[in-house]
Amino acid sequence: MQKADAFGAHLAQAKKTGPHPLYVLCGDEPLLVMELQDQLRAMVIAHGHTEREVMMHEKGFDWSALMNAGQTMSLFGDKRYVELRIPTGKPGRDGSDAIKQFCAQIDAQVKEKSPVDTVTCIFLPRVDFQTQKSAWFTALDESAIAVRIDPIDRTHLPNWIAGRLKQQKQQVEAGEAGQRALQFMANQIEGNLIAAHQEVQKLGLLYPEGTLTEENIRDAVLNVARYDVFQLTESLLAGDLARFNRMVDGLEGEGEPLVLILWTVTEEVRLLNRLRQAVDRGDNLQMLMKMNRVWGNKERLIPQALQRLSADRLQKALMVTSGLDQQSKGLQIRKGAGPILEKLPSDPWDGLRMLGRLFV
Numbered sequence: 007m008q009k010a011d012a013f014g015a016h017l018a019q020a021k022k023t024g025p026h027p028l029y030v031l032c033g034d035e036p037l038l039v040m041e042l043q044d045q046l047r048a049m050v051i052a053h054g055h056t057e058r059e060v061m062m063h064e065k066g067f068d069w070s071a072l073m074n075a076g077q078t079m080s081l082f083g084d085k086r087y088v089e090l091r092i093p094t095g096k097p098g099r100d101g102s103d104a105i106k107q108f109c110a111q112i113d114a115q116v117k118e119k120s121p122v123d124t125v126t127c128i129f130l131p132r133v134d135f136q137t138q139k140s141a142w143f144t145a146l147d148e149s150a151i152a153v154r155i156d157p158i159d160r161t162h163l164p165n166w167i168a169g170r171l172k173q174q175k176q177q178v179e180a181g182e183a184g185q186r187a188l189q190f191m192a193n194q195i196e197g198n199l200i201a202a203h204q205e206v207q208k209l210g211l212l213y214p215e216g217t218l219t220e221e222n223i224r225d226a227v228l229n230v231a232r233y234d235v236f237q238l239t240e241s242l243l244a245g246d247l248a249r250f251n252r253m254v255d256g257l258e259g260e261g262e263p264l265v266l267i268l269w270t271v272t273e274e275v276r277l278l279n280r281l282r283q284a285v286d287r288g289d290n291l292q293m294l295m296k297m298n299r300v301w302g303n304k305e306r307l308i309p310q311a312l313q314r315l316s317a318d319r320l321q322k323a324l325m326v327t328s329g330l331d332q333q334s335k336g337l338q339i340r341k342g343a344g345p346i347l348e349k350l351p352s353d354p355w356d357g358l359r360m361l362g363r364l365f366v
Contacts, residue, residue, distance in 0.1 A: 007032070007138075007152040010042060016151060017049050025050050026151045028112045029127040033155025037199040039129070042155060047087065050125045055087040063092040069104035073111075075124060086124040095131045102142035109149035116149075135301050158199060159303060160240070160249070164188035170206045175215040178223070187220040193252065194229050197237055201230035233257050235267050239274045242365050243307035245314060250362040258355050264334045268354070271361070272327040279320045282312055315365065322346055323364045330357045 008016075010033075020026070029046060033039045047058075061071055075088045097105060108126075115122075128146065132155075137143055146152060158166050167188055171177055178184035195202035205227050209218060212226050233256040241250040257267060277298060284294050291309060300308055315323075329339055329347040333354040339347050350357045 007147050007154045010038065010153055010155045013042060013151075013153045014045075017045055020049055021052060024053055025055070025122055025125045027115055027122045027125055028109070028146075028150040029125070030130065030146050030150045030152040031127060031155060032130045032133050032153065033157075034132045035155060035157045035199055037203055038155045038157075042153065043127070043129075046127060050085075050087045053085070053122075055085040055125050057084040057086045059086060059088045061088065061090045063090065063094075063097065063101065067101070069100055072104060072108055072126075075126060085122075088124060088126045089129065090126065091129045093131065095133055095137060097142060102140070105142040106145045109145040112149045132302075135296075135299060160192070160196065160237075163192040163196065163202075167191050167202065167206065170203070171209065171218070174206070174210040176209060176213065176218055177216075179217050179219055183220045187218070187223040190220070191223060191227050194227050194231055197232040197234060198230050201228075201232075205230070231256060233260070235262070235270045238267065239271060240303055240307060242271065242274065242362060243278075243304065243311045245311070245366045247362050247366050250365075251359055254355065254358055254362070264354060264358075265331075268327065268330050268334055268358070271358070272324075272331065275320065275323050275327050278308070278311060278315065279317075279324055281308065282315070282317050282320050285312060286317060311365070319364055323361060326350065326357065326361045326364065330354045330361070333357065 007030075016026075031039055031042055031046075059075065061067075061075075072088075072090055075086070092101075128150070133143060138147075164185070165188075168178065178187045191202070191205065195205055209223070209226055213222055233253040235257070238250065238253045238257065241253055258264075277300075281291065281294055281298070285291050291312070295305060295308060325344070325346050329350045332339060333350065333352075339350060341348075351360065
């Protein structure tokens with residue numbers, strides 16, 4: 007499975023030689039998926055695939071529709087472009103068998119160098135390590151041009167914004183002021199890449215080509231950040247206290263249920279405790295992360311966190327999460343529970359901010 011950056015080179019080549027009969031796009035970031043989808047669609051249309059059919063996998067989906075898509079003649083004699091969306095990423099037993107059979111059809115078509123009258127694109131969410139090992143996904147990966155669309159890492163967001171500005175012939179001013187402006191934009195639109203795209207476009211409408219000042223950007227950019235609990239745990243692992251507190255403020259302001267947030271954070275702290283103890287016994291961290299299905303950004307963040315955090319500090323963090331869980335359920339911290347729990351603020355949201363300080 008190739009990364010999205012490499013897909014551009016394939017599309018450029020396919021414009022000359024023609025499309026592959028099967029594509030797979032995997033990702034959860036709507037903007038990036040939509041942009042690659044548009045590029046793919048433009049390429050296949052240029053090769054005459056003007057009739058489009060969209061299928062949605064849901065309960066009762068007839069998998070024979072996929073099998074027949076490449077064999078049924080178009081009503082108007084045009085080449086076809088078929089999209090199959092599997093929002094859950096779980097095709098089920100019948101779907102798994104159908105996908106493997108469909109891939110066998112594609113392989114035979116490619117081997118025989120048959121004309122590509124139908125191009126099929128299957129859309130999947132981000133697939134985890136376990137799914138990547140499944141027989142149906144392996145068949146797709148081997149038969150299709152499969153593309154992994156990764157989310158933009160928070161640390162790369164300012165550069166991503168700068169790249170988007172460059173596409174419309176704009177740039178921030180040089181030096182520290184320009185970097186502050188990019189960081190300000192990243193803070194304002196974090197977790198909402200579609201809004202980030204819209205804010206960049208708005209700057210293109212408000213200001214001419216050339217250099218944008220920090221004042222220009224601050225005046226124009228709205229606070230459209232969206233936070234979720236998974237980004238919260240990533241900021242905790244990274245020891246980024248400012249970002250962690252900003253996310254806590256955002257989640258509290260949006261009315262997110264504290265019980266759910268604390269459950270997710272507690273699971274992360276428990277995992278770190280288990281890994282810390284195992285590493286201290288001499289176990290291999292990479293193997294441990296694989297066994298615990300750690301993937302994505304956390305493959306990078308967890309080793310960094312373990313280098314920074316001692317077993318004692320993680321035990322304190324676990325005690326704090328236990329106390330916060332009691333508070334979030336309306337229970338009082340009992341007297342004599344220990345100095346750590348007795349120091350918890352009465353408001354569990356403030357206690358969550360206190361937890362963040364243990365990870366710096």
